[in-house]
Amino acid sequence: MEPEKKSNGALIGLIIIIIILIVGGLYMWQKNKNVVNETNTQAETVTPEDSAELDTLNQELDTTDIDVGANAINSIQ
Secondary structure (H helix, E strand, O other): OOOOOOOOHHHHHHHHHHHHHHHHHHHHHHHHHHHHHHHHHHHHOOOHHHHHHHHHHHHHHHHOOOOHHHHHHHHHO
16 A cells, blocks of 8 residues: 655645635725725815705705695695
């Protein structure tokens, strides 16, 4: 009988794959962390034009008669 040859090829391949996965995971984690920081910075920026548009929309909402449908239903009954 021939003595069994020990091969470490599978173990070395597994270690290389694990290292690649860890490095890729760290890369993706850092990339996503930077994107979230940029998004938060952009969301906090409010310009005077945005404020003016919101004020205009709020005034239009206040002047809109929302009881029109209710009055029509009450007049039918």
